[in-house]
Amino acid sequence: MNELTRLNASELAGKIHSREVSAVEVAQAHLDRIAEVDGTVHAFLHVAAEAALESAGLVDASIAAGSAPASPLAGVPLALKDVFTTSDMPTTAGSRILEGWRPPYDATVATRLREAGITILGKTNMDEFAMGSSTEHSAYGVTRNPWDTGRVPGGSGGGSAAALAAFEAPLAIGTDTGGSIRQPAAFTGTVGVKPTYGGVSRYGLIACASSLDQGGPCARTVLDAALLHEVIGGHDPLDSTSIDQPVPSVVDATRIGAAGDLSGVRVGVVRELGGEGYQPGVRASFDEALAQLEKLGAELVEVSCPHFEYGLAAYYLILPSEVSSNLARFDAMRYGLRVEKGASAEEVMAATREAGFGPEVKRRIILGTYALSSGYYDAYYGQAQKVRTLISRDFTAAFAQADVLVSPTTPTTAFPIGDKVDDPLAMYLNDLATIPTNLAGTAAMSVPSGLAEGLPVGLQVMAPALGEAIMYRVGAAYEAARDDEAGSPLINGVPEVTR
Template identity: 80%
Template sequence: MSAELTRLTAAELAAKIHAREVSSVEVTQAHLDRIAAVEPAVHAFLHVGAESALGAAARVDAALAGGEAPVSPLAGVPLALKDVFTTIDMPTTCGSRILENWQPPYDATLTARLRAAGIPILGKTNMDEFAMGSSTEHSAFGPTHNPWNTSRIPGGSGGGSAASLAAFEAPLAIGTDTGGSIRQPAALTGTVGVKPTYGGVSRYGLVAAASSLDQAGPCARTVLDAALLHEVIAGHDPRDATSIDAPVPAVVEAARQGAEGDLRGLKVGIVRELGGEGYQPEVEAAFQASLRRLESLGAELVEVSCPHFEYAMSAYYLIMPSEVSSNLARFDAMRYGLRVSPEAYSSAEEVMAATREVGFGPEVKRRIMLGTYALSSGYYEAYYGQAQKVRTLISNDFAGAFGKADVLVSPTTPTTAFGLGDKVDDPLAMYLCDLCTIPSNMAGNAAMSVPAGISESDGLPVGLQIMAPALGEAVMYRVAAALEAARDAADGGPLIQRVNGLEASV
């Protein structure tokens, strides 16, 4: 029974828990047992909070036994939380030595909303240090392995959250997306990952990398599960100055509607600049198959042009490091986190420099240096200022495209998951993994990745990206759910159930 519970969707688990067919404690313990069994091969978690998770589950069970209604549609269903959100009962390290064992004094707003919804938090998931990377190889605590093939990367920076889903260690997870860190791991692990509209989910208590780009979002194995989690975590937060004071889009209703498989009347835009050469043949084949499926569901396909997308990556790698340089200045060895032996140095500045040298990894140092240079006197306007102008042009491109189509589509990533170590010493090759995902972060609109198929050459999953206007999540979920239902029907079941690389290695 324990193993069977870990294979159910979050919606199925919630139905059983709320009907008292199974307890939340049983469900949570089943996932903790699964974590214990597979973590040596996956390394999706940096911290497992078994005691607090079981305590939260027991409270849900007690409330249900007392005749109380579930506090949320997901009450009792456990979740894995990316280790970039503050948690009062667990460390928050951001995958960095400079915050090793740091215990925050407060919960992030997102953490608090999960607790209020009765969702047990299984633990904190592995990530590229301070969310900088595309493979989860830049974690100071070792890489995460892709459950489809444990010699491959799970994507990044949120590879731990995506891998926990694909390994059936958790039915739900939370990630953050600065340039693709939810969507890219989702594509490479055959899961669903959503970057909501910028400001749609509170960033209060999310340790910042690039404040104008970072966005928290739901990760799941199905579109409906992602929608259910989306509605739990989204909504205005007065403690976050960038939070949108607007109703949360009705994404659960849209997902249920989409699953009926009717997309007549919708226009789907194919972005010319996110196609062409450079894609793995199997990725292109899965994309074309998805387009044919959209047409079969009644959608009209139109080609759209976003000419400034070709500059998105260059502009991103000026804006993102610049904001990193500013945000990470707070890790100065003076207030919290790592501090090397102060008695060995003659000044606070020397202690700070020595601590940052030891505490930050090479990718974080690289981006701090790039950002500091871009913001320096005499170069600010030539680099950061110009990049912000490109950002405006990208937003204008999106506005024009959404004037012709309800949603836009592209491959999520140019390739399937590559081998661990293959690109870790080649930053430019690594950065190209986010070619298709970066534009939506630059403009702030909604985007998500859903499984599109499996590559015949390597047996690894391929993702399809769906993009929508700001606060247009409902139509995005509708399209995603329709594609998911049609794909599952054609393939004889969800692609995620075909994960087999992990079982061979445990």
């Protein structure tokens, strides 16, 4: 493995901007790494080698001409989840119904990455339309966890997380609807951040559930995630749900946190997240993380969020209902797959949707259509929205007692491929700890917290809306202390694909 691929994004940026190495060399090293291991990992659906090298070359030329880098991450490679539209690459959302589709426009996130001089290596694999917790529901094959290629990398953004863990890219972009950034981060020993809803533009993000979807940064360190967050965040007039406020100064907060002092910070331990059903090794890792936070000066406070236990049920009514509405646009009439079967538009539409959608997508469309149907709307969707309000109130009460809340990111470590794919309820339970944040629209991140039985475990840090600064500070402080004592899992662990 080329040593350049082992460096973190901030380290690579420093070398590129000082002209110690070229952005082209860095891009090529990662393209070589993809060629070496992605046949096994299958993190990428599309590799844009020529465009990546061209983009890197422009950064080198600009630096050679004496211009300041376009951003602190200019020249650093990145893997982009294939749910963001890109005019120069296919965008499939992991579905056959969009196979080969080349959008006529870039998502705002893609535009901001290009303007920052970041090298987009390609598009990563995902559960179809971001519906899944294992990346087994992609129409284009399973992504494998680099730590154990017989196990899943999490989902729906397993491709982005696996690319980081396999050292195919130092940065990635994911989306989080119910945990799709944080859960793969926990399973792969990487960092994943779900920003406040509206903190990162959704323009050009193919919708799963519009009131829940949120793009965010994925990286191998908290600082790298913060640097990327400041690139992609901020108001976008093209997105009506975008928050018209500056991006929180998360990079400064991360640097403060890395100094390792959490004196005066109140950390709320959520009573309802971490009991029955949590793997013993995950619980032990969480207890060790709590002790570490206390050692850093944080005050631990137990908080109760009694309505969190209803989050899973509410989520799986709200999300399918929005899916039913959003996916109606895939009608074989305007773009994507078209199966010519029958004489009428309705017959063509039915045949196309039958052939183009996978079983999990169909399941959620059916559930959502039923929940929204006449006579059932108030009983199901309406009641779920009331539960959502109660969960938001739980967060408000908890944040009155604590600056951040913590929990294990996931109940278990990565599970074997095929283990839960035929049991939807067992699969849905993977998002038990992550879903409440999406329902409330608040911020959360997953930071590696060591290993359990040789597999990565994540610590979830949750913050109020627009409270990313304190969240990054706590995450960075914990990361620094963990590295001092045990070493980063990705540095001292042995992912299978690096052996």
